[in-house]
Amino acid sequence: MSEFSTIGRPIAFVDAAEKTTGHGKYTDDLSMPGMLIGKVLHSPHPHARIKSIDTSRARALPGVVAVVTGQDAPTTYGILPIGHDEHALALDKVRYVGDNVACVAAVDEATAEKALALIDVEYELLPAWFDPEQSMRAENDFVHENRPRNIEKEYHHTFGDPDKGFAEADYVAEARYIANEVTHAAMEPHSTLAAFELDPHTGKPGRLTVWSSTQVPYYLQHKLSLVLDIPMSRIRVIKPLVGGGFGGKSEVIPLEITAAIAARAAHAPVKITYTREEVFWAHRGRPRTIIDLKTGAKNDGRIVAAAARVIQDGGGYCSYGPVTILYSGALLGALYDIPNVRYDGYRVLTNKPACGAMRGHGTVNVRFAFESQLDEIAAALKLDPAEVRCRNLLKPPCVTVNGLRVLSYGLPECIDKVVAASDWTEKRARPVQASEKLDLKPVSEGHGFSRAEEVSHLCHSERASAREEPAGRNPAADGRRRGVGIACSHYVSGAANSIIRSDMPHSTVNLKVDRDGGVVAYTGAAEIGQGSDTMTAQIVAEVLGCDLARVKVVAADTDLTPIDLGSYSSRVTFMNGNASLRAAEDVKKKIASAAARRLDCAVADVVFRGDKVFRQGAENVARAPSPAVDRPPGAADDVARSSSSAVKAQGRVEGQILRGSVQQKRRNEDEGSRDWMSFEEAVVAAIDFSGALTGTGSYAPPAEARGGQFKGAGVGPSPAYSYSAQVAEVSVDEETGEVTVHKIWAAHDCGRALNPVAVEGQVIGSVWMGLGQALEEEMIWKDGLLMNPGLLEYRSPSAAESPEIECMIVESIDPEGPFGAKEAGEGSLAATIPAISNAIYDAVGVRLREVPFTPERVLAALRAKKGEKKLNMTRDVDPTAPATFPEHGGALCFKGKGPARHPLDVARADVARAPSPAEGDD
Amino acid sequence: MSLPDFQLLRPRTVAEATELLAKHAANAQIVAGGTDLIPSLRQRLFAPRFLIDLRAIVDLRGIRARDGGLDIGALTTLTTIERSPEIAQKYPVLHQAAKTVASPLLRNMGTIGGNICLDTRCLWYNQSLQWRQSCGFCIKKDGDLCHVAPGGSKCWAAFSGDTPPALLCLEAEIEIAGPQGTRRVPLSEFYTNVGDARMKLQNNELLTRVLLPVRTAGWSGVYRKLRIRGSIDYPLAGIAVVLKRSNRHVADARVAITAVNPAPLLVKGVARALAGREVNEEIALQVGELAARTAKPLTTSALTPEYRREMIRVFTKRAVLEAAAIDQSLPRAQPRGPSTVD
Structure with a gap:
């Protein structure tokens, strides 16, 4: 029997039945008497000054109750204290196609939509910025004055002596990597319902x-308070079921404030639910990123220096x-033991929807570049890529070169597990003679754990890896070639320094226990x-030794639950x-202490287990009658059975409420x-x-985990880090460039x-999301216009091409985590993309x-390698040596002529179009 | 956006339907499965006053044998076609093409008639009203310029149905009902290859049936579809190949392509290139060249035009080889009836 009763078991989520039967209520399912529907008017221009807004025609439409604009809430806000640059509705300028201009609250959706067409907005067009490197050279017409x-922030960090490190390196790899923009594509579109009670006075x-x-219910409460100028105590935020966030809902989205402004103006509840296109505009996804990366290594694969210059296209x-x-910088050099790191990061503003946090926040694109380059180094040095990673492990407990404290570090075991499970050695190498196998010597034993078998396994593969060009191998009968690739990643278990720069606890939980043994946990998570x-x-059930079914969780209601910073940066479990x-x-x-008197023992000897409380040593007596506890975990029906028996076990103590506890007490004394x-x-x-x-x-993170003192040191430190290793097995069709992922370990x-x-x-969800970014997902832009603002053309993988994902859990038992737990929700994502690219x-x-490795990119690269007829990609982009972001190949013409123009055509407004810096293609 | 206001009309017979069409022709739109039309209504690509819902016309559902060939009602769902043993046996290329349309859920709703009459698609067209306003609209809807071929006056929106290339290869005919009764036309004469006027169907006419001839029954066939995602996607390029063999040689053959022109097109010269010959890699590649030359992909969808044209070449070559191999390894039952026409 495990030392735990409730944790460590596969347990169905407490809201599983609601969600799977359709009974659960998400925000858009909610409705109130007299509720109005809000619809938002969006900018058709990427960059323009608002000269005037006339809402009179819209207000006159029957069924329209209120029309609000930026003037109704002119206060700026933003998720970061240093970044208050947003208005829920634009005040003077619009900064991307889709920026929010006005909102109509009407009796129904159709009326609101009709009213939007009646709002007259006069714009003065401004030159717009679309490419981050061009934007960085801007001398006027800045996105924000x-x-x-157009640089939002830049950071320049140097740890150790990178120049010296590179000088000592035997091999230096250097290249530019480009990751295109992706978004969360959560199933539930953003939705907000806002309602005011009338003040009694x-x-x-x-x-x-x-x-x-x-x-982030508490951040929302705070920003609403700021923008609407109402004390937080008079604002209640309730989070109903949420259909996925992935970071896209981890800050205040304009509709959340707009709904409240509209409700205040309309004196009625207002609900706004975004269309999918509006969700793409709300965005906050992973920015497209340029990574100029340089890594130096010794001949034995030991990394001596890394330098990265990262440019992120942050949007408006x-x-x-x-x-x-x-x-991007803090996690670059902290997965492995890299003594010298230089990082130059630029966050650039452009006239596109704002990027923000997305699963694997900041680390994913840089990890793709780094793990790819590490693979390149392994190939150049004729080393096994898995072994190269093993030679650069941290030696915890330790503090990384950039000041991150690492206590638990399961990366070595992760690497060993995926290498063993995937038959890495056999798949990469030619068949090895039996006699060679006898000749194995274990390599470095310095990882602080015992793994003789795995080490010899790796050593074996290292020998076998001294082989020729990879492309000579594995020709399959179907014209496809197979390959395997490995990559690693890591992620924080919550930020040790909160973005609100406060010393208050990051999480607080209240518990209330009722007389019948029901436990209510109040949590802001x-x-x-x-x-x-x-x-x-x-966790509550485990500590109290009670049945899980006793515990009810009341969560994320700011009137009832204590402050929690929210669900982001994988902070909640920790x-x-x-x-x-x-x-x-x-x-x-x-x-x-109450039970000790009754059991006639010391408080320290009272044990909570199996829905009972007993004197230490009396376990056998206590355990026998409870069927819910002793059953071995794992069986699928175990979950259902344990919860139904738990309901039975919850029966009341006889007469405890009606006759009071005096009788109870007397009986016990008898x-x-x-x-x-x-x-x-x-x-x-x-x-x-x-x-x-x-x-x-x-809980507040300990001071030792909060990182260094330099500018920008606040981001990256975490009380603990998760670690991941993955092997991907792919095949590539050399005639079409199509990549099939067969399996991911x-x-x-x-x-x-x-x-x-x-x-x-x-883990499976993270890998799958990484798979999407690796092969299919890409926001395609044309001069700031998103060409694929829908789930048909923005392609998340379907079940059809999703490979088997074999998930292996490694438990390093963190000394500070709850029962040793760390994060699980994000860390795996970043390894998937480079594992696939390395396998290709x-x-x-x-x-x-x-990235993504679409078939045309793969084919273009194959053609280039073979010196065959070149495949002309848009703007001659070479996916093996990308220079700039690709743009969609059509023509974006704001002006045309002829009698057939649509009345809504912006060209009819007779506004002179200012020259755009990106003009001139096609 | 919400759906525009319209009045839903539900005829129970073809005659009722044509009567309604005659009455409301200019202001009506036909809906069958609705998988293409409903999103388009929300995007305000159409704002009809009347929506004529054909689904109550039971007559137009189902597959019937006729003169050794098959007669498919226009309302027959793609799932029904995919699961029909007769189609799988006699017209394997249609079975394969139907199987690749969208996703299982959409195939349960989508009909063969709808797939034939599918609106042409373009990244600059299949967008919301707000989006199209941002780019100044396009020649296909509300505007006067083409973003794909600037300066031109032709609409290049791509026809993106999966089953029509298969039907073209099979020499299918379609039956059209109108005020003057019904007429039959070869499917190959139905399309115009003009993106904003894609088919020769008057606004008071209705596609009622697809007729598959006995002549092509039993021909081996392969449909290949280029897409990024394994399901759901429209084709980014698609090719259908059918072969009739006599001993080891090809007696007759057809190749048709989709999603790379404003119409699904039969590739000219295929029968000549293949007839009387034994299929090998080189000949298959020649056919691929013919198909690639017929394709005129533009930036109407994801993936670059160059790549899509290249895939027409590769997919055709492979499909020709595969169709030849299928024919060799799996001798099929000869269709009954007068099969000596060729």
């Missing part, structure tokens, strides 16, 4: 309640930009599908988990001292003693898997430096 050269709109699909607003660009409510319930643990310990202490008591009895004993049974716990160090099925779900190289010998 207070950001010269003035009759004017008073308290505000907002239901919203958000990952700050958003999380400075954090993204800092993560936002369940967005990742399983945070289940995690809270599990931080909210620790707060849950402490809250439960708090309650447990109170129950234990029976004299006992070895054990039921959980309810113990709870009643504690309540009778203290009057109410509540507890609280909170993914090992993830999550500290401890509190709920293994949830961890696997998160292994299969056909082309090194793709532009």
Whole structure:
């Protein structure tokens, strides 16, 4: 039997039934009497000054209750204190096609849409910036006047002595990598319902309640307070079920404030739900990124220096930009032991929708570049890529060169697991003679763990890897070549320094225990599908030794739940988990001291287990009657059965409420001292003693984990880091360039898997999302116009081409995590893209430096390698040596002539189009 | 956007339908499966006053044997076609093409008639009203210029149905009902190759049936589709190949391509290139060249035109080889009836 009762078991999410049966209510399912529908007018121009807005015709339309514009809420806001540059509705300027201009609240959607067409906006067009490198050279017409050269933020970090490092290197690789823009594509579009209660004294709109699909209810409450100028105490934010966030809902999205402004103006509840196109404009996805990367290594594969210059095309607003660009640098050199690192990061403004946080925030694109280059170095030095990674491991506990404290480090085990499970050696190498196998010597033993077998395994593959060009191998009968690639990644378990720069706890959880043993956990953590409510319930049940079904979680309602910073940067399990643990310990202490008197033992000898409380040593007595606990975990029906038996186990103590506890007490005294008591009895004993049974716990990261003192040191430090290694097996069709991923082996160090099925779900989801970015997903732009603002043309992988993903959980048991747990939701994503690109190289010998690896890019690279007829890609982009971002090949003409022009055509407004710096193609 | 206001009309017979069409011709739109039309209505590509829903016309559903060939009602769903053993056996290329359309859920709704009459597609056209306003509209809808071929006056929106190239290869005919009764036309004469006036169907006419001739029954066939995603996607290029063999040689053959022109097109010269010959890599590649020359892909969809044309070449070569191989390895039952026409 495991040392735990509830954690470590595959448990169905507490909201699983609601979601799978369609009973669950998401924000757009909500409705109120008298509710109006809000629709937003968006800018058709990428960059323009608003000369005037006339809403009178729209207001006159029957059914329209209110029309609001930027003037109704002129205060700027932004998720970062240093980046308050947004208006919910534009005040003077629009900065991308889709920027928010006005909002109509009307009796129904059709009326609101009709009214939008009646709003007259006069624009003065401005030159627009689309390419980040051009934008950085701007001398005027800046996206934001207070950001010269359109640079939102730049950071220049040097750790160690990179110049010396490169001088000592035996081999230096250098290349430009380009990652195109991707977005979250969460299933649920953003939706917000805002309603005011009338103030009893003035009759004017008073308290505000907002239901919203958000990952950050408390930040939303704060920004609403700021923009609407209402105290936070008079704003209640409730997060209903959320259909996925992935970072796209981790900051305040314009509709959330717009709905409240419109509700205030209309004196009625207003709901806004974005169309999919509007979701693409709200965006906050992963910016397209240029990475100029240089890595130096010794002949044995040891990395001596790395230098990166990273440019991120951040779009029209700050958003999380400075954090993204800092993560890109902070996590660059912290996965491995790299003594010398230089990082130059530029977050650039352009006239496109704002980028923000997206799963694997900041690390994904740079990790793609680094892991690809590491593969290149391994090939050049004739080393096994897996072994090169093993030779550069950190030696924890340690502090990385940029000041990140690492306590638990499961990366070596992750590498070993994927290497073993994928038959890495056999797949990469020619068949090895039996006699060679006898001749193995283990390499470095310095990883701080015992793994003799795996080491010899790697050593073996190293010998076999001294071989010719990869493209000579594996010709398959179907004209496809197979290959395998490996890559690693890591991620934070929450930021050690909160973005609001406050010393308050990052998470707080309150518990209340009722007389019948029901436990209510009040947590501000936002369940967005990742399983945070289940995690809270599990930790509480584990600590209290009670049945999981006793625990009800009340989450993410700012009137009821204590402050939690939200669901982003993979912080919830670590931080909210620790707060849950402490809250439960708090309650447990109170129950234990009451129970100790009854059990006639010391408080320290009271044990909570199996929905019972007993004196230490009396486990056997206590365990026998509870069927829910002893069953081995794993069986699929185990989950269902344990929860149904748990319901039975929750029966009341006889007469506890009607006849009061006096009788209960008397009966117990009659029976004299006992070895054990039921959980309810113990709870009643504690309540009778203290009057109410509540507890609280909170978590703030320790000072040692908060990083260095240099400018920008605040981003990157985390109390703990997750680690991932992956092997991808692909085949490439050399005639078409199509890449098929056959299987991905993914090992993830999550500290401890509190709920293994949830961890696997998160890892598989991350790998799948990485697969999408690697092969298919790409936002295609033409002069700031998004060519594919829908899920038909923005292609997330379908089930048809999704490979088998074998997930292996590695448990490094972090000393500070709740029961040793770390993050599981994001860290795996970044390894998938380079694992696939490395596998493509292994299969056909082309090194793709532009992601995604669409078939045309792969074919163009293959053609170039073979010196065959060149495949003309748009603007002669070479995916093995990309220079700039590709643009869609059509023509964007604002002007034309002829009688057939549509009345809404912007060209009819007779506005002179200012010359755009990007003009001239086609 | 929400759906525009319209009145839904539900005829129960073809006669009722043609009557309604005659009455409302200019202001009506026909809906069958709705998988293409409904999103287009939301994007305001159409704003009809009347929507004539054909789904109550039971007569137009189902597959019937006729003169050794098959007669497919226009309302027959793509799923029904995909699962029909007769089609799989006699017209394998149609079976394959139907199987690749969109996704299983969409095939449950989408009909063969709808797939034949599918609107042409373009990245500059299949967008919301707001989006099209931002780019100044285009020649196909509300505007006067083409973003794909600037300066030209022709619309290049690509026909992107999967089944029509298969039907062209099979020499299918279609039956059209109108005010003057019904007429039959070869499918090859139905399309115009003009993106904004894609088919020769008057606004008071209705496609009612697809007729597959006995002549091409039993020909081996292959459909190949270029797409990025393994499901859901429209073709970015598609090719259908059918072969009739006599002993080891090709007796007759057809190749048709889709998604790379404003119409699905039969490739000229294929029968001449293949007839009387034994298929090998070199000959297959020659046919691929013919197909690639017929293709005129432009930037109407994802992937570059150069790549899509290249794939027409590669896919055709492979499909020809595969069709020849299928024929060799799996001798099929000879179709009954007068099969000596060739």
